[in-house]
Structures are given as structure tokens and as C-alpha cells.
Amino acid sequence: MNAAAAGEAPSVADFARTFRHVQAEIHKVIVGHQRAVEELLIALFAGGHVLIEGVPGTGKTTLVKTLGLALNLSFNRIQFTVDLMPADITGTRVILSSEDGRREFSFQPGPVFCHILLGDEINRATPKTQSALLECMAELQVTVSGITHQLKPPYFVMATLNPIEMEGTYPLPEAQLDRFLFKVRLEYPDESEMVKIVTNTTGPEDAGVAPIFSVAEAAERIEGLKHLVREVMVAQSIEHYAARMVRATQPSSSRYVGQQANGLRVDAVDRYVSFGASPRGAQALIMGAKVRALLDGRANITYEDIDQVAPAALQHRVMLNYAAHSDGIDAAHIVDRVVQAVRPTRG
Amino acid sequence: MDYGAAQSRGEDKSQLILGQIGSIRGRLNALALQQGLFAPLTFILCAVVLIVGAAFAFSPLTFLLLASAVAVVAIAAVVRTARTAWRMRASDERAARIADERAALKGRLTTMVDGARLGQRSALWPYLIEDTLALRDEFSAARIEPRRVSRWLWAAVASCAVAAVAMRAAYGVRTSRLTANNRVARMPGEPSVDLGDLDIRPADPSVEPGTEIDADPATLRKLAEKLREAQSGGPKGSPTSRLMANARDAAKALQNKLTGSPAAEPAPRLKLTDRKGGSDGKSPGQSQDQARAKGAQESLPQSPQSSDNGQQQTEQNPPQPNSGPTPGVPDMSGLAALNGLNNDDSDPNGSPAQNTPPEAQNVPQGGPMGTGGSNHGSGSDPQHLYGDAEKPPLGNDTFKIPVEVAPSEDGSSNAAPPSPPQRTRSALNANQAPDEPFERASIPASDRVTIKRVFER
Numbered sequence: 125m126n127a128a129a130a131g132e133a134p135s136v137a138d139f140a141r142t143f144r145h146v147q148a149e150i151h152k153v154i155v156g157h158q159r160a161v162e163e164l165l166i167a168l169f170a171g172g173h174v175l176i177e178g179v180p181g182t183g184k185t186t187l188v189k190t191l192g193l194a195l196n197l198s199f200n201r202i203q204f205t206v207d208l209m210p211a212d213i214t215g216t217r218v219i220l221s222s223e224d225g226r227r228e229f230s231f232q233p234g235p236v237f238c239h240i241l242l243g244d245e246i247n248r249a250t251p252k253t254q255s256a257l258l259e260c261m262a263e264l265q266v267t268v269s270g271i272t273h274q275l276k277p278p279y280f281v282m283a284t285l286n287p288i289e290m291e292g293t294y295p296l297p298e299a300q301l302d303r304f305l306f307k308v309r310l311e312y313p314d315e316s317e318m319v320k321i322v323t324n325t326t327g328p329e330d331a332g333v334a335p336i337f338s339v340a341e342a343a344e345r346i347e348g349l350k351h352l353v354r355e356v357m358v359a360q361s362i363e364h365y366a367a368r369m370v371r372a373t374q375p376s377s378s379r380y381v382g383q384q385a386n387g388l389r390v391d392a393v394d395r396y397v398s399f400g401a402s403p404r405g406a407q408a409l410i411m412g413a414k415v416r417a418l419l420d421g422r423a424n425i426t427y428e429d430i431d432q433v434a435p436a437a438l439q440h441r442v443m444l445n446y447a448a449h450s451d452g453i454d455a456a457h458i459v460d461r462v463v464q465a466v467r468p469t470r471g
Numbered sequence: 472m473d474y475g476a477a478q479s480r481g482e483d484k485s486q487l488i489l490g491q492i493g494s495i496r497g498r499l500n501a502l503a504l505q506q507g508l509f510a511p512l513t514f515i516l517c518a519v520v521l522i523v524g525a526a527f528a529f530s531p532l533t534f535l536l537l538a539s540a541v542a543v544v545a546i547a548a549v550v551r552t553a554r555t556a557w558r559m560r561a562s563d564e565r566a567a568r569i570a571d572e573r574a575a576l577k578g579r580l581t582t583m584v585d586g587a588r589l590g591q592r593s594a595l596w597p598y599l600i601e602d603t604l605a606l607r608d609e610f611s612a613a614r615i616e617p618r619r620v621s622r623w624l625w626a627a628v629a630s631c632a633v634a635a636v637a638m639r640a641a642y643g644v645r646t647s648r649l650t651a652n653n654r655v656a657r658m659p660g661e662p663s664v665d666l667g668d669l670d671i672r673p674a675d676p677s678v679e680p681g682t683e684i685d686a687d688p689a690t691l692r693k694l695a696e697k698l699r700e701a702q703s704g705g706p707k708g709s710p711t712s713r714l715m716a717n718a719r720d721a722a723k724a725l726q727n728k729l730t731g732s733p734a735a736e737p738a739p740r741l742k743l744t745d746r747k748g749g750s751d752g753k754s755p756g757q758s759q760d761q762a763r764a765k766g767a768q769e770s771l772p773q774s775p776q777s778s779d780n781g782q783q784q785t786e787q788n789p790p791q792p793n794s795g796p797t798p799g800v801p802d803m804s805g806l807a808a809l810n811g812l813n814n815d816d817s818d819p820n821g822s823p824a825q826n827t828p829p830e831a832q833n834v835p836q837g838g839p840m841g842t843g844g845s846n847h848g849s850g851s852d853p854q855h856l857y858g859d860a861e862k863p864p865l866g867n868d869t870f871k872i873p874v875e876v877a878p879s880e881d882g883s884s885n886a887a888p889p890s891p892p893q894r895t896r897s898a899l900n901a902n903q904a905p906d907e908p909f910e911r912a913s914i915p916a917s918d919r920v921t922i923k924r925v926f927e928r
Contacts, residue, residue, distance in 0.1 A: 357593050361581065422596035423582075
């Protein structure tokens with residue numbers, strides 16, 4: 125019996141062991157996508173939400189469902205469509221008749237009331253419906269008809285984006301994109317992975333996912349691990365490094381940047397970026413790095429941890445301009461340039 | 472378990488780690504200090520050796536350029552290494568960062584130092600201490616920085632050795648040169664001054680020093696300017712050339728000081744004296760100057776008539792009546808010496824008579840009367856070959872030149888010998904006779920047209 129099971133605070137070793145266990149269970153179903161799965165779990169234990177981008181058939185929905193099963197947490201799925209209304213997500217008040225014949229309004233919780241929420245093809249819903257998720261994601265609460273309803277932690281939103289079939293879609297507003305800790309990209313599997321997928325999914329039996337935690341302790345255990353992540357120590361020089369990296373994503377020509385004289389200028393950013401990352405980007409860098417440090421058995425983070433999580437933490441926070449689209453430059457390329465530019469400034 | 476005791480043990484372990492970081496810091500700072508001392512010393516010694524070597528090996532201008540370049544490079548290197556050493560000094564944070572890098576500790580020490588400094592006590596602090604303490608051997612001071620002595624120490628020692636050898640050799644050469652210079656300084660020397668194309672000579676080779684001469688105003692102006700240049704120690708050219716001359720002189724002086732070569736001879740002190748003020752009432756100094764000029768004239772090769780034995784020449788040829796200090800005839804005391812100087816040193820090819828046409832030296836100058844005629848370049852001026860010389864414009868243009876000169880190892884021209892040879896005089900034998908000036912003769916009328924045509928061509 126490990127320390128956590130005994131009711132003590134989890135240790136660094138417990139964290140790494142639990143993380144690898146969950147990872148292994150997911151990979152019983154999900155073939156390949158090691159980096160995506162790891163980033164997904166990092167975001168979960170860092171207390172953030174994840175935006176998953178991938179072409180159809182790459183296992184986005186399966187990945188999220190498997191995660192819910194492995195953690196033994198409540199799981200809901202919302203298929204976003206253009207006619208989906210906010211009340212369909214958050215819940216609404218309905219008239220219920222009591223046994224004595226009296227009718228009264230009663231709050232009927234929506235699908236957001238769970239631990240793990242999958243918003244499938246979130247960009248197909250209208251901005252009004254998309255923004256209904258904002259309060260849930262940021263504050264873990266829902267306000268309906270003036271009454272605020274708390275969501276139970278842990279709360280983890282995973283939204284998927286389909287990069288093709290863009291007709292009739294509504295790109296997520298920047299404010300909502302910023303609330304996702306990471307953006308994870310699912311690529312097509314290679315040949316060997318595809319063979320394994322076919323073998324696993326066309327046989328008579330499905331791969332069984334064994335829950336890591338019992339239903340009663342799952343939420344508490346995960347919250348304990350999330351708390352441990354926040355205890356990881358960060359040297360000041362590394363905080364400056366993360367802040368410098370985020371500042372480097374901001375074009376110097378932007379009127380919102382302020383005094384950039386001491387900042388690092390990256391040519392690609394000045395040319396292709398209209399808006400850079402916000403302070404939430406720096407938070408994402410540090411939190412993601414903390415999880416990576418624990419996975420490595422350390423109580424402190426390093427510059428390499430920051431660099432490792434930078435693409436997932438920053439690329440959806442960088443708003444590209446028209447020049448970037450015309451030149452075929454994507455956000456991942458910009459973030460890569462930023463990391464290369466900031467790396468020599470390590471203390 | 473007592474929480475207080477556990478915390479105390481944790482603090483002890485923390486201090487143990489921080490102490491180890493402190494020892495790393497001390498070693499890094501010692502190395503930085505050594506570099507700050509020995510690297511500039513190395514560069515300075517190398518620069519000194521190069522400059523002294525260049526003083527022996529190169530001409531003043533090359534030495535000046537080379538020494539300047541070496542000095543600039545040395546200063547830049549000293550500043551750079553000193554700045555590098557200053558940057559190498561390590562605080563606890565920097566020492567921890569270096570140790571993290573060299574021992575691949577993944578920021579553990581940096582985080583510990585930060586945590587201790589800021590008083591951060593996370594729940595994972597004990598874990599960090601234990602984790603770091605387990606790696607204690609990895610970041611021992613000897614392992615992080617194995618060197619106690621900077622490599623610059625060996626460079627400094629090597630440069631000291633080279634400098635000592637070079638200085639000893641230089642001292643030997645310098646001493647021998649100084650001895651030789653003292654010998655040379657005692658020898659009577661010949662004055663040297665570069666008069667360039669200044670074409671003034673006595674009309675009569677037998678003229679004595681102290682004789683007044685006259686010349687056309689343009690020649691007098693050139694002479695006056697030349698003398699001013701000589702007095703000011705350099706040519707009055709463009710500012711750049713003056714600057715170059717000054718720089719060359721400075722380099723020469725430094726070079727002489729380093730190599731023990733004789734100091735640069737003082738520029739000949741030449742004076743232009745107005746005829747009215749100086750011809751009759753000579754000051755003692757002027758008389759002395761004239762005497763020196765006379766001696767100079769005697770010691771220098773003159774025209775063929777007086778080149779073999781100047782003293783005899785002077786004694787045997789008293790001043791001609793028409794060449795004495797009569798009105799209209801300028802004093803030649805200084806110019807006679809200058810003429811000798813000119814013949815001796817102004818020739819870049821080493822030919823004493825380069826600037827003076829042979830016929831001007833050999834052929835008695837002047838017109839049929841034997842007194843007038845052109846007194847400068849008359850052999851090349853066909854207009855003054857015949858008849859009476861034009862009456863020269865006199866007045867304030869007449870002057871006399873006392874010359875004060877000193878021996879020189881090397882004159883301003885390439886023809887000058889490196890050191891003045893000992894002048895020897897021997898008596899004439901029975902078959903020898905002192906040179907006599909050619910007698911002047913009038914040119915036959917039938918040849919005048921032919922000669923004039925030849926010279927005009």
C-alpha cells in the first residue's frame with residue numbers, strides 16, 4: 125500500500141507512479157500518440173484544460189473516453205452543433221410537478237456537471253454557446269437564472285477541433301482559447317501503429333481499461349496529486365525565463381505590449397504575429413514544467429522542462445496575421461523560433 | 472519523531488549543501504582573481520617584448536606603427552581579459568548554476584540557493600534537500616572546478632621568462648651601442664643639413680666664410696624658409712606631414728632610448744642676420760657661429776679647387792678684393808658652410824656634386840669683370856653667361872648666415888654616412904700642388920652664338 129492509499133500526502137514517487145500507470149492504461153486503447161497522451165495527463169494534473177486538434181478518425185474521442193475510464197471519474201460528452209444552445213450545456217430550469225400537484229421550477233443540471241467533459245468539435249457551435257463554457261472552465265461554477273452552481277473538482281474539459289471542414293464553423297474566440305492550458309495535436313498514426321489499431325479494434329474483444337482508482341477515492345487522489353504539483357519549487361531565474369519566453373511571443377509593434385526595450389525581439393514574431401501569449405501562457409509553462417519535474421523525480425523545475433512544454437502551452441495563444449497564412453507559417457513554427465531565441469538567455 | 476529535531480536536521484543538511492556551494496564559489500572566485508592578475512600581466516609582458524624587439528629591428532616609422540598596433544592590441548586584450556575575469560566572479564547563485572550545469576544536477580542547487588535566500592519552504596523542501604544531498608559527491612568543489620591554479624599563471628610565467636631573456640639581450644646590445652656612441656661623440660664630426668634644391672653657392676670658390684653674398688629675392692625667400700624649417704626641426708609641409716615628422720621623431724627618440732642609439736642630433740641652428748645689423752657689428756655669438764661655419768667649410772669637400780685641402784686653400788687664397796664685404800656683394804660666411812653641407816648631404820644618390828653642376832664648380836663664375844654674374848646656377852643660365860651680370864636687387868635681401876652645427880651619425884639624406892669618419896690630412900708631396908681656380912677668360916665672339924644655342928637647348 126502506498127502512502128496515498130494510506131491517507132498520507134502523496135510523494136513525488138507516488139505521483140510519477142500514478143502518472144505512468146494512467147498512461148499505460150490509456151495506451152492499452154490508444155495506439156501511438158505518446159506525446160499527446162503525456163501532454164493530456166500533464167494538463168490534467170496541472171489543473172488545466174486541453175484543446176485537442178486532429179483530423180477525423182485519429183482517436184480524439186476515444187482518448188478522452190479512455191482517460192475517464194482509467195481515472196474512474198464521471199465523464200460526459202457534448203457534440204457541439206450549430207443549433208446547440210448554452211442551456212443545453214449548462215442546464216436549465218424546468219417545471220416539475222410534485223406529488224401534491226404543485227408545480228415549481230427546478231434546476232436540471234447540464235452535461236457540464238461532471239469531472240471530465242468532452243466537447244466534441246467545439247468550433248461547430250456558435251460563439252454564444254462556446255462562451256457558455258468559459259465560466260465552467262475558469263471558475264468551476266455555472267450560473268443559471270442568477271443561481272450559481274458549483275462544479276465538483278477535479279474538473280477537466282477536453283475540446284476537440286476538426287481542422288478540416290471549416291464551413292459552418294466558428295473559430296474559438298481568443299479569450300476562450302486562452303483558457304485552455306495546452307493544445308494537443310493528434311497526427312495520423314504511422315503504418316505499424318495503424319496495423320495495431322486495426323488489430324485491436326476489429327477483434328472480438330475490446331481492450332479492457334482497468335480503473336486506477338476506486339470511484340470513492342478517485343477525485344480525492346487526483347486532487348492530492350494536483351496539490352503536490354503546486355508544491356514543486358521554481359528558481360527565480362526560471363520564472364524569468366518563462367516570462368521572457370512569453371514576452372518574446374508578443375510583437376514589438378503591438379500597442380498592447382508596452383515597454384519592450386529590454387525584451388527579446390524575434391523577427392518571425394514581429395512579422396507574423398498580431399497578438400502574443402498572455403500571462404496565462406507563463407502560468408501554463410510553469411505548471412506544465414512542474415508536472416514534468418515530478419515525473420522526473422525532482423522537486424524543482426529546469427529550463428528544459430519549460431522548453432518541453434512550450435509548444436503545447438503557447439502555440440494556441442499566438443494569433444497569426446495574414447502574412448503568416450499567406451507564407452504558410454503556423455504557430456508551432458513561431459513558438460519554435462521563440463524557444464530558440466530565448467534559450468541563449470538562460471542564466 | 473520530534474518535528475523540531477527533524478527540522479533542525481533538515482536545516483543542518485541544507486547548510487551542508489550551501490557550504491559546499493560556498494566552497495565552489497571560493498574556488499571559482501580564486502580562479503577569476505588569478506585570471507584578472509595573470510592574463511593582463513601576460514599581455515603586457517608580450518607587448519613590451521614585441522615593442523623592444525621592434526625598436527631594434529625596424530626603422531622609426533615602422534617601429535612607430537608596429538608599437539602602436541601592439542600597444543592597442545595589448546590594451547584591448549588587457550581590458551577584455553580583465554572584464555572577463557570580472558564577469559567570472561561568482562555569487563552563490565552563479566556558483567550553484569555552474570555546479571548544476573557541470574554536474575548535470577538539473578537546477579537542484581540553484582533552487583536550493585533560491586529557496587534558502589528567499590525563505591521559501593515548500594512541502595517538497597525536505598525532499599529537495601535529501602535529493603540533493605544524495606548527489607553530494609557529484610558537486611564537490613574539486614569535481615566542479617578541478618583547477619586551483621589558473622592556466623594564465625603558466626602563461627604569465629612563460630611570458631616572464633621570455634621577457635627576461637629578451638630584456639637581457641636588449642640590455643647587452645644597448646650597452647655596447649652606448650659605448651660606441653660615446654666614442655663617436657668624442658670624434659669631430661661634420662655638420663649635416665639638407666638644403667634640398669636650394670641652389671646657392673659662393674660665386675668664387677675661394678671666398679671665405681663671413682663673406683656677404685647676394686641673391687635674387689626668390690632664392691632668398693627659399694633659403695629663409697629652409698632655415699626656418701631647420702630651426703623648427705622639421706619641414707613646414709602639410710599638417711599631416713608635420714604630424715608624421717613629429718611622430719617619427721618621437722618614435723626615434725623612444726627607439727633610441729630603448730636601443731641605446733645616440734639621441735637624435737639637435738637640428739642645426741641657423742640664423743638669418745640682416746646685413747645692416749650683422750655685417751659690421753658682429754655679436755660674439757655670431758662670430759662664434761661664423762667660426763664654426765668656417766670650420767665646417769674647411770672640413771667639408773668643396774669645389775675641386777678646394778676639395779683636397781681646404782685649410783691650405785683658405786690660407787693660400789686670401790679673400791679677393793671683389794669678393795669682400797663690399798656694398799652690393801652679400802656676405803658668404805654662412806652660405807659657404809651651407810654649400811659644403813649641401814654638396815655633402817643633400818644628394819640622395821650620394822654624389823656630392825649632384826645639386827651643383829660641375830661647370831658651376833669648376834668654371835670660374837661671373838662675367839667678364841670677374842665679380843658679378845649669376846651667383847646661383849650660373850652654369851645653367853645662359854642669359855647670364857655673357858656680359859655684365861644684372862645688377863642684383865639689394866637691400867634687405869642681403870644677409871649672412873652663421874651656422875651652428877653638431878656632429879651627426881646619419882644625416883637627413885641617404886648619402887650621409889652612418890658615423891662621421893675621422894678626417895685625416897696629409898702634406899702634399901713634391902708632385903702635388905694645391906688646386907688653383909681656373910682663370911676666367913672671356914669667351915670668343917665667334918663661339919658665343921654656338922654656346923648660347925647649346926645652353927638654350
